[in-house]
Amino acid sequence: MKKWFAVIGDPIEHSKSPAMHNAWFEEMAIDATYIPVHVPSENLEAAVSGFKTLGASGWNVTIPHKTAIIPYLDELDQLAEKMGAVNTVVRTNEGKLKGYNTDGVGFVRSLEEAIGTSQKEKPVLLIGAGGAARGIAFAMHQQGYTNLTIANRTVANAQTIVDEMGTGRAISLAQAEETLADFSILVQMTSAGLATGNFSMPFSLDRLAKGAIVADIVYNPLMTPFLQAAEEKGATVVAGLGMFVHQGAIAFNYWLGEYPNTNSMIAQLKAQLGGQ
Ligand code: ATR
Numbered sequence: 001m002k003k004w005f006a007v008i009g010d011p012i013e014h015s016k017s018p019a020m021h022n023a024w025f026e027e028m029a030i031d032a033t034y035i036p037v038h039v040p041s042e043n044l045e046a047a048v049s050g051f052k053t054l055g056a057s058g059w060n061v062t063i064p065h066k067t068a069i070i071p072y073l074d075e076l077d078q079l080a081e082k083m084g085a086v087n088t089v090v091r092t093n094e095g096k097l098k099g100y101n102t103d104g105v106g107f108v109r110s111l112e113e114a115i116g117t118s119q120k121e122k123p124v125l126l127i128g129a130g131g132a133a134r135g136i137a138f139a140m141h142q143q144g145y146t147n148l149t150i151a152n153r154t155v156a157n158a159q160t161i162v163d164e165m166g167t168g169r170a171i172s173l174a175q176a177e178e179t180l181a182d183f184s185i186l187v188q189m190t191s192a193g194l195a196t197g198n199f200s201m202p203f204s205l206d207r208l209a210k211g212a213i214v215a216d217i218v219y220n221p222l223m224t225p226f227l228q229a230a231e232e233k234g235a236t237v238v239a240g241l242g243m244f245v246h247q248g249a250i251a252f253n254y255w256l257g258e259y260p261n262t263n264s265m266i267a268q269l270k271a272q273l274g275g276q
Pocket residue numbers: 127128129130131132133152153154155157189190191192193200202
């Protein structure tokens with residue numbers, strides 16, 4: 001029987017997940033479909049129970065439901081439990097709903113595609129301490145990155161993540177700007193200016209170390225002002241698009257046991273978003 005998958009969120013129409021997963025189904029001759037479903041918060045519980053009854057094989061969860069969905073699931077993967085956020089639900093063979101979070105590991109995969117796996121002991125500066133930042137901090141820690149510093153406008157929020165990880169350091173944005181030369185890898189995870197489309201820089205990159213690697217989790221625009229400034233300083237830049245494609249590919253693998261082609265998907269989406 002044809003399998004079906006979905007992404008739920010509010011809003012949802014901007015999501016690129018349906019096009020991505022449907023293209024993979026077609027490419028891999030998998031008899032399945034993936035649809036966007038607009039679910040306002042007050043309908044979340046009913047939506048989960050409806051999906052269960054109607055036999056969805058799995059679905060993605062986006063803003064604002066990543067944490068709110070947890071009480072309606074039967075099981076949680078360890079990393080999703082630590083993060084307190086779920087972006088992927090799998091219906092198990094026993095009909096149970098299991099929650100995973102593939103955002104952070106998706107980021108690490110995208111980063112390592114660009115820089116390899118040999119830089120896990122390098123000093124990393126994570127900028128931001130919101131929901132997305134939390135996922136990436138936990139995933140980097142779990143994947144063996146040993147030297148993590150989190151800089152945030154509200155230092156207490158960074159300190160909370162450090163305390164929960166049991167490792168790392170929390171600093172202010174001003175301290176980050178001042179000590180920037182000490183870091184080899186930077187990850188921009190704030191939503192500064194995201195809502196208005198008027199991206200602002202969380203701080204100046206004047207003191208960026210030579211040969212630094214700079215990543216951003218925002219993928220539209222492909223090259224954020226932060227990445228542009230880093231590139232001007234000669235940094236290796238890692239755009240957010242790879243994270244988006246890999247989080248989807250890891251979810252796909254949880255659902256179907258196969259890993260789809262991420263390189264051609266990144267190229268296709270890049271073309272759509274106006275990159276080369
Ligand atoms: P998300 O789920 O996208 O991570 P979030 O949970 O609202 O969004 O987190 C937003 C992050 O961007 C936080 O780190 C926030 O800093 P605070 O913890 O101090 O609020 C950061 N942020 C948002 N606007 C910012 C701005 N103008 N300058 C610097 N940091 C900003």
